[in-house]
Amino acid sequence: MIEGSLLVKYGAVVKQYAKDEIIFFKNDLPRFYFQVISGEVKMNSYNEAGKEFIQGIFSAGRSFGEPPLFGDFNYPASAISIDETTVYVLRKELFHNLLLENPNIHLQFTEVLANRLYYKATMASGHSSNNAEERIIQLIDYLKFHVYKIPVNELYEVELTRQQIGDLTGLRVETVIRVLKKMEKQNEIQIRNRKVYR
Amino acid sequence: MIEGSLLVKYGAVVKQYAKDEIIFFKNDLPRFYFQVISGEVKMNSYNEAGKEFIQGIFSAGRSFGEPPLFGDFNYPASAISIDETTVYVLRKELFHNLLLENPNIHLQFTEVLANRLYYKATMASGHSSNNAEERIIQLIDYLKFHVYKIPVNELYEVELTRQQIGDLTGLRVETVIRVLKKMEKQNEIQIRNRKVYR
DNA sequence: TTTTCCTCATGATCTAGGTCATAAACCTAT
DNA sequence: ATAGGTTTATGACCTAGATCATGAGGAAAA
Numbered sequence: 001m002i003e004g005s006l007l008v009k010y011g012a013v014v015k016q017y018a019k020d021e022i023i024f025f026k027n028d029l030p031r032f033y034f035q036v037i038s039g040e041v042k043m044n045s046y047n048e049a050g051k052e053f054i055q056g057i058f059s060a061g062r063s064f065g066e067p068p069l070f071g072d073f074n075y076p077a078s079a080i081s082i083d084e085t086t087v088y089v090l091r092k093e094l095f096h097n098l099l100l101e102n103p104n105i106h107l108q109f110t111e112v113l114a115n116r117l118y119y120k121a122t123m124a125s126g127h128s129s130n131n132a133e134e135r136i137i138q139l140i141d142y143l144k145f146h147v148y149k150i151p152v153n154e155l156y157e158v159e160l161t162r163q164q165i166g167d168l169t170g171l172r173v174e175t176v177i178r179v180l181k182k183m184e185k186q187n188e189i190q191i192r193n194r195k196v197y198r
Numbered sequence: 199m200i201e202g203s204l205l206v207k208y209g210a211v212v213k214q215y216a217k218d219e220i221i222f223f224k225n226d227l228p229r230f231y232f233q234v235i236s237g238e239v240k241m242n243s244y245n246e247a248g249k250e251f252i253q254g255i256f257s258a259g260r261s262f263g264e265p266p267l268f269g270d271f272n273y274p275a276s277a278i279s280i281d282e283t284t285v286y287v288l289r290k291e292l293f294h295n296l297l298l299e300n301p302n303i304h305l306q307f308t309e310v311l312a313n314r315l316y317y318k319a320t321m322a323s324g325h326s327s328n329n330a331e332e333r334i335i336q337l338i339d340y341l342k343f344h345v346y347k348i349p350v351n352e353l354y355e356v357e358l359t360r361q362q363i364g365d366l367t368g369l370r371v372e373t374v375i376r377v378l379k380k381m382e383k384q385n386e387i388q389i390r391n392r393k394v395y396r
Numbered sequence: 397t398t399t400t401c402c403t404c405a406t407g408a409t410c411t412a413g414g415t416c417a418t419a420a421a422c423c424t425a426t
Numbered sequence: 427a428t429a430g431g432t433t434t435a436t437g438a439c440c441t442a443g444a445t446c447a448t449g450a451g452g453a454a455a456a
Contacts, residue, residue: 115271
């Protein structure tokens with residue numbers, strides 16, 4: 001996360017989106033750095049069969065859609081607000097200036113990308129396994145340990161719907177529901193009035 | 199890719215590995231920046247069932263295993279030479295210095311991570327589809343257009359074995375073989391004495 | 397020039413997860 | 427309170443890809 005004041009100093013503006021507004025489309029030319037102030041944004045794409053795949057969900061303080069600002073490729077997914085959301089928006093060139101003139105911020109930004117890559121690498125090995133349970137555990141553990149940094153002995157409440165878990169792992173809702181129940185029986189997770197804990 | 203001379207100036211040393219040597223293990227503590235001089239390295243991990251998953255294959259000029267140098271996590275996969283290979287090895291702290299003192303190199307390095315993320319994002323949406331053909335096309339097209347930058351109208355020879363394609367996409371060899379044949383019939387690829395072109 | 401090893405190939409099954417259908421539980425706004 | 431929408435739940439099938447088994451082709455080495 002980059003300080004709002006610094007972003008503004010370099011020319012960022014605040015933009016507001018209602019729920020379910022599209023911030024940019026897959027294949028659009030990337031021209032801005034985005035950072036969530038409040039609300040939540042998801043990045044998604046649809047496969048040939050029309051099934052949604054969620055690349056990531058970004059809450060307050062997180063930036064999204066930055067990689068294409070550094071490679072010569074377009075957005076690999078669309079960005080959509082899933083709540084009423086406000087974001088900082090900073091033009092690509094100005095963002096580059098910001099990084100070049102603030103080496104520590106740049107280093108910190110590198111950390112953000114590194115963490116994102118770690119998430120992708122982790123999920124990729126799970127996806128490849130074609131094993132529903134492995135995929136779901138990988139997702140939940142990533143959230144618990146790497147996003148929210150909950151200690152092992154503490155219980156973490158997964159604040160995702162079954163559908164979202166499915167869209168993040170490439171599984172169908174029904175499968176997610178069934179596998180979660182199986183996992184509960186095996187004491188790998190707990191379910192208390194429909195909420196998942198691990 | 200960072201100039202060898204610059205790496206050496208900051209203290210990098212050249213290290214040599216025979217074929218199939220392990221450079222680092224999954225879960226090791228990351229302490230070095232690695233960049234391939236000659237030969238080839240793969241990063242892999244194994245799922246619960248023992249099936250290999252290849253996170254990436256890195257040839258001359260490419261660096262690997264950098265993200266953990268910037269986050270507080272260990273290697274999510276192992277690195278193994280798949281040929282006789284030489285690499286530059288630079289201590290983490292010295293690599294950080296290099297980036298901080300050379301902003302353009304840092305920016306260029308950010309581009310490397312951005313491209314890697316693009317690959318992961320692309321493959322992730324394919325994996326999630328659970329459709330063998332989609333996964334394979336995604337891999338081949340990524341290599342053709344984003345790694346080797348071959349124009350659409352030119353033919354690209356995939357220099358991977360069926361097994362490697364399987365390990366990169368999470369499919370079994372037999373499936374890869376069958377799907378490639380099907381794709382050939384549909385004129386999506388060509389196969390000339392066992393080599394795949396697209 | 398034969399042995400060895402790796403890669404490609406193909407057929408016969410099996411199975412995890414997808415698909416379809418239907419409904420209950422919960423939530424929210426009017 | 428209650429209607430309408432969303433999320434969770436469950437059962438009955440079906441299908442793509444995994445699994446298992448077996449062999450052929452090619453390349454490198456001995």
